Amino acid sequence: MRASFQALTGALALTSAAFAAVPASADGEVNIYSYRQPFLIQPLLEAFTAETGIETNVVFASKGLGERISAEGKNSPADILLTVDIGRLDGAKQLGITQPVVSETVNGNIPEHFRDPDGHWIGLTSRARIVYASRDRVDQDTITYEDLADPKWKGRVCTRSGQHDYTIGLIASMIAHHGEEKTEEWLADVRDNLARKPAGNDRAQVQAIYAGECDIALGNTYYMGLMETNEKEPEQQEWANSVRVLFPNAAGRGSHVNLSGVVLTKYAPNKDNAIKLIEFLSSEEAQRLYAETNFEYPVTPGVPVAERVQNWGELKPDTLPLAEIAKQRKAASELVDKVGFDDGPAS
Template identity: 80%
Template sequence: MRYTMRAILSAATLAGIASTSAPAFAADEVNIYSYRQPFLIQPLLDAFTAETGVKTNVVFASKGLGERIAAEGENSPADVLLTVDIGRLDGAKQLGVTQPVNSDVVTENIPSQFRDPEGHWVGLTNRARVIYASRDRVDQDSITYEELSDPKWKGRLCTRSGQHVYTIGLIASMVAHHGAEETEEWLAGVRDNLARKPAGNDRAQVKAIYAGECDISLGNTYYMGKMETNDKEPEQKEWAKSVRILFPNSDDRGSHVNLAGIVLTKHAPNKDNAVKLIEFLTSAKAQEIYAETNFEYPVTPGVAVSERVQSWGELKPDSLSLSDIAENRKTASELVDKVGFDDGPAS
């Protein structure tokens, strides 16, 4: 027997999970566990329902959803899991809570480097890990990730925790390109160039540049759009004006990109509708909505980025397979601890 509605809602409350609509088990519905905040995906879900008649139910949490699905086992109400990082996509696969997505539509829409080789996860949008640079204090218009360890940046770099999934993804890409030994040396150099101990989110790094605490920072591209359009907190528009985006390694391999993506759960009670949703989210129509509302890069070929995103400059994405990056995440995490990255610059 599957969980009763009361049990589902009680468990969600205990776990601190917000639900925009209670999960259900009906022929015309699909249940979504999401690391993406509901307001970010609601335009997509509304368009899906309008096109298919299938109702969507969303449970949101900032962490622990993969483990929750594993704990629920065969009784899990989740049909799909929406995630915001290759680590969580691969992590769901490693937890054994996914099944392959067998769809010619998805295969046609999404290039192979943005899909799990065995079909257990599907990428939906890209975000680049870029450099935010002070307009007043940084003159150069190009940069590389390798350059971040150059002593010329000593005391001028801000970033979030080395163990955050976004940072781990970048470090894992460096391991894939250069090997663990060289990446360790590089990471120690980056640590010593930090202006302070890693802290805060990506927006906090831009705020620090605005405040003169550092001159460059690492961040995801879409945060620029979120700051530039933040009417509720207009001070963030001022932070955004103080920086410009530099796309690292544009003259060679390209900039590191990460994925927001989706998995089909192993025991999806509404599997057919779940596959319909995945196919819709890979369509040009849905990718255009992603591009306009979330300031991200579509992964479906031929779908244009928004005008705002275009204004930041041209992205040349690293062609490295995301599955290769996933394989190096453990090594990346170990290197962060080994060099004491989160302790800040060495004395």
């Protein structure tokens, strides 16, 4: 008998009823460790249970789940790990806590460039790393990532930390396209165009544009949806209304996209049920639910984009396999430190 799911304290929060002390090897269940917040995935899990009768048990945390699975080893109750960003997906593979997902259904639903070549992670939805632009102070309606280094943007750019997963992913994609030397030059020029030291999350960058601290900023598409629909904090709706979405490199290679995704754990006690859940998450029904709930882009071909997301403009995604971008993440992180990106613009 494997270890049961236990009540967890500290950073971990239980999100399923009747969760504690559920035998991980029990029939008709699947145990999920999730970096995705409960409200984002609960509609999907309810739909899965309604369709299959398989119950879902969820542990949520903002960090440390991959390391927890590694520490638990063969006794881990986790069947799958839900996460965001290619860094965390590939990181789980590098930790040795995954096993390949062998499923013709998944392979048929999810395009190859959104899957690990060895099957160790599966992309579920994508989000683009776009430019938020002030409606009042920016007239142009096209831009490239390379343009961010143009001196005309000096003192006008905001972004979050260069070491954040989202920023590292973009820099890694630049390395994959241009090589380290040119990317280093580009990154140093972007640093000198910053209005201030990198700080805050993606929403904070839009707030900074609203406040007049900068004119353009990097961010993920889905944050626009979260701000536009935030009735509890209506000031965020005002921030969102102050910017337009620009899709970088739309006339060329396309915009950098990243993923939310899933891995099957190495010692999954409910492997068959876990694969059924992964197959369901790759289905048209789940992809539509996922995209509409989270303002993200479906990765299953033919599934429509939510109307709100369509209103931001057409996304042409960069088709460079994310596995190739993942290979450049270490080099990207080193460049951030090398140029002192998080120190802000050079004096």
